[in-house]
Amino acid sequence: MNSKIHSMKILFISFIIFIQCNKQTENEASVEAADDSMNIGYENTDNNQNTDNSRPYIPSSTNNSTVTSSITTSTITIVNDNQNDGGVNSIDDVQSSNNDDSNIQIDPDRYIKEIFNKVEITKDIVFAEVKNSQNKTKKLRLDLFQPKGDTLSKRPAIMFMIGGGFVTCNKSSMTSMATTFAKRGYVTISIEYRTNANAGSQNILSNEEFGNKVILDAQHDAQAGIRWLRANATKYKIDQDTIIAAGASAGGVLALQVTYNYEDTGDSGNAGYSSNTSAAVSLKGALLDPLHLMLAGDPPLIMFHGTKDTTVPYSLAVATKERAEALQIPIEFYPYEGGGHNAVQIDDPDIIKKTALFLASKVLQISVPIE
Numbered sequence: 001m002n003s004k005i006h007s008m009k010i011l012f013i014s015f016i017i018f019i020q021c022n023k024q025t026e027n028e029a030s031v032e033a034a035d036d037s038m039n040i041g042y043e044n045t046d047n048n049q050n051t052d053n054s055r056p057y058i059p060s061s062t063n064n065s066t067v068t069s070s071i072t073t074s075t076i077t078i079v080n081d082n083q084n085d086g087g088v089n090s091i092d093d094v095q096s097s098n099n100d101d102s103n104i105q106i107d108p109d110r111y112i113k114e115i116f117n118k119v120e121i122t123k124d125i126v127f128a129e130v131k132n133s134q135n136k137t138k139k140l141r142l143d144l145f146q147p148k149g150d151t152l153s154k155r156p157a158i159m160f161m162i163g164g165g166f167v168t169c170n171k172s173s174m175t176s177m178a179t180t181f182a183k184r185g186y187v188t189i190s191i192e193y194r195t196n197a198n199a200g201s202q203n204i205l206s207n208e209e210f211g212n213k214v215i216l217d218a219q220h221d222a223q224a225g226i227r228w229l230r231a232n233a234t235k236y237k238i239d240q241d242t243i244i245a246a247g248a249s250a251g252g253v254l255a256l257q258v259t260y261n262y263e264d265t266g267d268s269g270n271a272g273y274s275s276n277t278s279a280a281v282s283l284k285g286a287l288l289d290p291l292h293l294m295l296a297g298d299p300p301l302i303m304f305h306g307t308k309d310t311t312v313p314y315s316l317a318v319a320t321k322e323r324a325e326a327l328q329i330p331i332e333f334y335p336y337e338g339g340g341h342n343a344v345q346i347d348d349p350d351i352i353k354k355t356a357l358f359l360a361s362k363v364l365q366i367s368v369p370i371e
Contacts, residue, residue: 101152107185111156111360112368114183116147121179127228128221128269133196140221140268142191142228143171145182146236156242156364157187157229158281161222162346163249166199166214174251176347184356187238189229193221193254215288218250219257220266226258226277227270244359245277248346249312252285252303256320259301260293279363281355284309284344286316290323300330300362304351306339330362 107115122144132138147155158181160174174190182188194217198210226243233240247255259280280301287293301324305317314335324331334354336343344351360366 101154104151106152110185111364111366112184112356114180115185116149116183118148119179119182120146120148121175122146127191128224130194130217130221130268132194133198138194140192140194140224141171142189142225143175143178144236145178145188145190147182147185147187150185150237152185153237154233154239155185155187155237156244156278156359157189157238158244158246158359159222159225159229160188160190161193161245161247161251161254162190163247163251163284164195166195166218166250167197169193169195174248174346177246177352180347180352181356187229187236189225191222191225193218193225215253215257216264216266218254219261219264220268222254222258223262223265223275224268224270226275227273230273231270242278242363243276244279244281244363246281246283246355247285248283248344249285249341252282253288253312254285255280255282256285256287256301257293259299260287260290279359281359282317282320283346283351284312284317284341286312287320287323290320294320294323294327294329296327296329298324298327298329300358302332302334302355302358304334304336304344304354306336306341306343308338309341309343311341332358 109115124141125144126139127142128140130138130140158178160178162170162173164170169192171190171192178188178190196214196217199214222245226245229236229238229243230240232238245255245258247253258275259277262276265275277299279299282301282303282305284305285303286305301320303317303321305312305314307314309317317333321331321333332354334351357368361368
């Protein structure tokens with residue numbers, strides 16, 4: 001068993017990030033914490049420390065494999081697709097007829113500022129089928145956001161994940177963030193992942209097996225979302241070498257888990273494609289075991305965290321930061337002095353601006369204005 005998966009198994013957590021994200025609308029900035037006094041703690045009893053601090057980073061695969069997806073229509077501003085049960089239908093109007101972007105004049109503000117006025121939103125695309133905590137089949141859905149009128153044939157993509165303490169997950173709560181980055185020229189998705197109604201009421205430290213399963217099930221679902229983007233890269237004009245994981249709270253934990261625990265890919269769907277990402281964006285999240293999961297050469301990350309956060313303790317975010325710095329992984333870390341869990345807001349203009357500049361410079365290798 002490799003050290004990454006082994007260390008995940010022997011961690012874990014006194015853990016109740018219970019955020020009432022199901023009460024949010026797309027315009028609500030806050031992710032409410034029901035229990036700010038709850039903490040996540042990790043105890044690592046692994047004596048076999050990882051001594052290999054480097055690995056090659058290979059972001060993508062072009063394997064043509066079956067993909068779990070369903071959608072019947074496209075290029076409609078908002079599509080409610082609740083009735084789709086599976087199968088991939090042909091969508092000729094979003095296929096690229098010319099994959100050569102060399103003759104296209106790209107706006108220098110693209111990816112940094114909003115340059116598109118409208119976004120096409122396709123809702124409730126089924127991207128995976130999994131077993132839930134009651135061992136019943138659950139269809140996982142995503143909302144897709146594309147800049148309307150875009151002519152590029154290969155666009156970078158961002159997968160967004162909302163929080164909810166792994167108790168709830170309302171993908172529409174990330175609509176505002178997904179929309180603003182689509183207006184900047186990205187293809188974005190906001191996904192569902194498996195949750196567990198008992199996650200917020202369990203002492204996971206005393207039930208390590210339960211804690212591992214809850215987190216890893218959600219991680220595996222998110223990785224299936226990354227693979228779905230690659231499987232549909234031609235259809236939605238996605239640059240499959242540039243896919244970013246981003247999230248808030250529990251979603252921030254997942255963004256980091258997906259990016260740095262990539263060896264444990266799970267089996268949530270869309271097999272045959274890489275689950276690797278090009279960067280992680282974490283709003284009030286932390287990596288569960290940075291010592292074992294982060295290695296030299298890993299993708300860059302940007303983090304925002306309140307210094308008084310006890311829901312996802314600030315010390316864990318700092319541990320993630322320090323591990324990245326020790327390995328010379330590019331990182332930008334923004335502490336919110338005196339702020340608790342709710343000090344970091346998903347539609348904070350400063351967070352959006354800093355994230356856009358970070359992704360443009362560190363991932364897309366674009367020269368950005370010096371602030």
